[in-house]
Amino acid sequence: MADVKCAFIVQRPQYKGETSRLAMTHALSYQTVEVLLEDGDTVTPSLCFVGEGILGISKGQNAIAPYGINSSELHAKNCLLVDMDVYVCKEDMERFGITEDQLPDAEDMGAEKKINVVPFAQIEKIMEEAKHVLFF
Amino acid sequence: MGVLTMGVFPGLVGSGCYDFALKLAGAAADKGHVVNLWFSGNATVSVKAHQKHLKDYSTGEKYLVELMEKGVEICTCEACTVSRGIQKTESIAKIQWNAMHWYLSKIHSADRVLQIGGE
Numbered sequence: 001m002a003d004v005k006c007a008f009i010v011q012r013p014q015y016k017g018e019t020s021r022l023a024m025t026h027a028l029s030y031q032t033v034e035v036l037l038e039d040g041d042t043v044t045p046s047l048c049f050v051g052e053g054i055l056g057i058s059k060g061q062n063a064i065a066p067y068g069i070n071s072s073e074l075h076a077k078n079c080l081l082v083d084m085d086v087y088v089c090k091e092d093m094e095r096f097g098i099t100e101d102q103l104p105d106a107e108d109m110g111a112e113k114k115i116n117v118v119p120f121a122q123i124e125k126i127m128e129e130a131k132h133v134l135f136f
Numbered sequence: 137m138g139v140l141t142m143g144v145f146p147g148l149v150g151s152g153c154y155d156f157a158l159k160l161a162g163a164a165a166d167k168g169h170v171v172n173l174w175f176s177g178n179a180t181v182s183v184k185a186h187q188k189h190l191k192d193y194s195t196g197e198k199y200l201v202e203l204m205e206k207g208v209e210i211c212t213c214e215a216c217t218v219s220r221g222i223q224k225t226e227s228i229a230k231i232q233w234n235a236m237h238w239y240l241s242k243i244h245s246a247d248r249v250l251q252i253g254g255e
Contacts, residue, residue, distance in 0.1 A: 002244075004243065004244045006240075006243060017255060018145075018177050018178070018254065018255060019145055019177065019253050019254050019255065022145065022176055022177055022254075025236060026143075026176070026236045026239060026240070028236075029235060029236035029237040029239075029240055030237075030240055032235070032237045033237040033240040033241050033244070035237070036237060036238065036241035037241055037244055041244060043240045043241075043243065043244055132243055132246070132249040134143065134249065134251040135251055135253060136251070136253055
């Protein structure tokens with residue numbers, strides 16, 4: 001029985017690039033990975049947005065009309081809904097002029113978790129504590 | 137010997153990252169390591185069978201078949217692949233098709249993970 005901690009680091013903007021979205025969908029799959037693992041084994045992801053990666057998670061997105069796809073806001077909310085730890089770099093938010101009230105929550109979906117705005121030093125700590133770090 | 141799991145996301149054409157990933161996977165398998173390859177994003181296009189290996193163009197098929205003969209496990213993201221119009225019946229034989237949790241399960245058992253990011 002073992003838990004493997006993975007840090008998913010999103011550093012690229014959303015839309016017209018695919019990897020940032022794939023970071024979220026891959027992290028979300030921790031919910032079903034147990035069907036392929038031994039009893040008691042788990043994977044615990046932490047999802048961290050840094051640099052330009054923070055640009056795609058503002059609330060109020062409408063990606064259906066222009067692109068015909070789900071918004072990255074919806075994916076971020078789904079991550080909160082399944083109790084994933086989601087972090088956004090405080091320094092990068094200040095750099096891009098994004099405030100905490102512009103970040104989505106998933107209260108309307110029944111989620112208890114919220115996005116954590118943290119200094120980059122804390123994201124470094126998350127990476128140090130993870131067994132594997134995946135950059136998207 | 138160790139277990140190496142690689143997530144390969146870049147397309148076959150457009151960067152050298154895909155080729156690097158396959159070369160590294162082959163080198164690790166030759167040394168006796170267990171190697172798992174997960175294809176997602178544009179990398180999934182390379183699982184289509186019957187690629188013609190013209191010398192002026194990159195190809196995936198020849199190298200993927202060689203890797204599987206060495207025991208490398210290769211799995212493509214089913215959603216990424218079908219979204220690009222490639223069906224399972226058109227796939228290179230013995231390449232697995234699964235959901236993203238396949239990658240996480242191979243990460244769980246890996247000593248080292250390399251995430252080769254894509255577009």
